[in-house]
Amino acid sequence: MDISVTVNGERFERPVEPRRLLVHFLREDLGLTGTHIGCETTVCGACTVMLEGRSVKSCTVLAVQADGKEITTIEGMASNGELHAVQEAFWNEHGLQCGFCTPGMIMSVDQLLNDNPSPTKDEIRHGIEGNLCRCTGYQHIVNAVEAAAKAKAGV
Amino acid sequence: MIPASFDYSAPETLSEALQLLGDEEAKVLAGGQSLIPMLKLRLAQPARLVDLDRIPDLNFIAEDNGTIRIGAMTTHHQVESSDLLAENCPLLAKTAAHIGDVQVRNRGTIGGSVAHADPAADYPAALLALEAQVKLVSASGERVVALDEFLVDALTTSLEDGEILTEVHVPVEQAGVATAYRTLIQPASGFAIVGAAVRLGVSNGNVSFVRVALTGVGSKPYRASAVEQALEGGPANAEAFAAAAAHAAEDVDVLSDIHASAAYRASLAAVQTRRALEDAAGSA
Numbered sequence: 447m448d449i450s451v452t453v454n455g456e457r458f459e460r461p462v463e464p465r466r467l468l469v470h471f472l473r474e475d476l477g478l479t480g481t482h483i484g485c486e487t488t489v490c491g492a493c494t495v496m497l498e499g500r501s502v503k504s505c506t507v508l509a510v511q512a513d514g515k516e517i518t519t520i521e522g523m524a525s526n527g528e529l530h531a532v533q534e535a536f537w538n539e540h541g542l543q544c545g546f547c548t549p550g551m552i553m554s555v556d557q558l559l560n561d562n563p564s565p566t567k568d569e570i571r572h573g574i575e576g577n578l579c580r581c582t583g584y585q586h587i588v589n590a591v592e593a594a595a596k597a598k599a600g601v
Numbered sequence: 602m603i604p605a606s607f608d609y610s611a612p613e614t615l616s617e618a619l620q621l622l623g624d625e626e627a628k629v630l631a632g633g634q635s636l637i638p639m640l641k642l643r644l645a646q647p648a649r650l651v652d653l654d655r656i657p658d659l660n661f662i663a664e665d666n667g668t669i670r671i672g673a674m675t676t677h678h679q680v681e682s683s684d685l686l687a688e689n690c691p692l693l694a695k696t697a698a699h700i701g702d703v704q705v706r707n708r709g710t711i712g713g714s715v716a717h718a719d720p721a722a723d724y725p726a727a728l729l730a731l732e733a734q735v736k737l738v739s740a741s742g743e744r745v746v747a748l749d750e751f752l753v754d755a756l757t758t759s760l761e762d763g764e765i766l767t768e769v770h771v772p773v774e775q776a777g778v779a780t781a782y783r784t785l786i787q788p789a790s791g792f793a794i795v796g797a798a799v800r801l802g803v804s805n806g807n808v809s810f811v812r813v814a815l816t817g818v819g820s821k822p823y824r825a826s827a828v829e830q831a832l833e834g835g836p837a838n839a840e841a842f843a844a845a846a847a848h849a850a851e852d853v854d855v856l857s858d859i860h861a862s863a864a865y866r867a868s869l870a871a872v873q874t875r876r877a878l879e880d881a882a883g884s885a
Contacts, residue, residue, distance in 0.1 A: 447609065464609030464650065465640070467602075486602040488638055489789060491704060500678065500707040505602070506637045507708065510609050511630075511654060557703060575791070576702025 449513040453478065454522030462509045468502075469493040471509035472519060480520040480549050484578070491577030494550035495519045501557035503576070520549035523556070532556050532594045541590030543581035551577045555591050564595050604640035608649040613656060615767065619740045621651045623763050629653060631674060631713030634705050659712070659767060664689060670736075671769045673712020677701070680711060689773045692780035692798060696727035699784055701791045715748070716766045718821070719792075720755040720856070725822035726798035727782060728771065729814035736768035737761075745770070755820040778802040778810055781880035783873045784817075787860050793817040794861050797825075797849070797873040801881040803837040813878075818870045819853040827851040828874060837882055846875035 450459045453476060460475050469486075472478045472495065481504060484492030488506040495504045496518040523530035529537065532555050542548045551574065558565060558573035565573060570591045571584070579587060612618040621627060628647035630636055631654075639645040653659055659674040662683050669690055671680065680686060680697035687694050700706055700714075700723045714724050715735060725748065733748045740763060748769075751758050760766060774780070784796035795817045802810030811832045816822040827848035835841050849870040857863040 463606065465604040465606055467637075467641075470603075486641070488634065488705065491702070494704055497707075501704050502708050503704045506634060506705075508609070508633065508637065510611070511633065511652060513611070554703065557707075573703060576704045 447510060449510055451509075451512050451514075452516045454518055464508065464510050466509040467505055468495070468497075468507040468509050468512055468517075469504035471512075472504060472517070475509075478519050478521050482546055482549055484546065484550075489578065490547070490550075491554060491574075492547050492550040494553040494577065496553060496557070499560075501554055501576075518553075520552060523552065530556070531597045532559070532590075535590045535594035535597055536587075539586055539590035539593050541583070541587045543579070543583040547577060547579045547581075551579065551587060555594060558591070559595055559598060563599060565591070567592070602641040604637075605643055605646045607640075607647055609652065610649060611652040611655045615656055615658065615738065615765070616740075618651050618653060618656060618765060619738070619763065621649065622765065623740060625649055627651050629716070629765055631716070632676060632708040632710040633713075634701065634709035635713065635717045635719065653712075653765070662686060664773060667773045669771050669773060671711055671771070673716075673765070673767050673769070674710050675712075677706035677709050677711070677714075678703075681706060690731070690771050691774065692727050692731060692782065692800060693724075693771055695780070696723050696782045696798060699723050699782060699786075699793075699796070705791070711769050712766045715751070715769060716758060716760060718752055718754075718756050718758050720820050720822065721792045721794070721796075721817040722822070723782070723784065723793055723796055723816060725752060726793075726796045726814045726816040728769065729822055729824050730780075730798040730800050730812040731771045732812070734770040735766050736770065737764045738767045739764040743767075749824065752821045774800075775802065775810065777804070779881045779884045781877040781884070783877040783880060785869055785873060795866060795869040795873050797870070797877040799874070799877040799881045801837070801878060803882065806837060808832045808835055808837045808841075813849070813874060815849060815870055815874065818850050818855055818866055820856065823853065825849050825851075825874065832878075839879065842875050842878040842882070846871045846878060849874040 482492040484490035627649040831845035850867040
């Protein structure tokens, strides 16, 4: 069936099979490979994107479910050559080791800070519980989230 | 991890959805957080998915005459962050906050979770303690049944072919009743190994009202009547809670798996029940 999806502000119309997963649609049909596939079993969060402004695991959404809806992927976070505040904080705090989980981690952190602009350390760890870093580099990720919260608040 | 082929419909009305369900080997798609993983593993291979997401009347939380009605497509995130529920049915809101992770709560729905009937799902503990009912609609009518009757066994409910679960009903919490939900989760999946939900009313140091329900212990979540009977009318103190909680897995065929043996799970049931009773007493 034909679907029409707005991704990072741009509208795309494509035919898809109903069984096509959103993550495969984004990566293979639209070429947006910033969204990673880790476990493909709703566990690791590497494939996290925003669907209608809420973070979702795009390996556990069908592309047809996104018909007529708005999606933001990691490619849509920076604007006019400027990194998003969360990206900037991950850069400054080195909130990554191998970087594979980073796109999904950044989308989840964006969700967290939208819901709770000044989270405690505990709230940060709870907020990113749906994202796994196999390098186990969580401490710097938590530092990056704190830095992003401060940057967004203008502190 | 690609599902087998299926047809897909996204009707905009409930009557259209009911018609589509009657046609063939069709399955209802709610938030998809259990069904899509099953499709990918090919544990489910329906000929057609009927997606309820485009039906506008299935996503709401409303209170009417002491009963709170929650539309089947209301997400766990919406339940967790609802002011109406925080004030009038805090047990359900705090239980929703335990489910999966943020992304799963953003997609997963209360109707989907209840109809899926996973024996380790979080909601049923709270819903059984709340004596919740579910509304089931078919082309020929509708019925409201107690959740306890709706849940039959692991992944098995009394939902009939051609029926859709459209609403979950819970009561407005009574004045003076405090609630708690305690769970030990399996960290990788976020599923409860054991979860215990408690509603507790205390009057002059004695238990005047108590409801206890557990999930994850047996093949279906259940009301722990033996715990309730041991507490009713007696003192509300730590010794009484511990003694009563020891009955948490009484007469239950306790599950055993790689995460917890039956003996450990039964012990966890008592511990989580005792802690939930203490939490509720502490916040009363």
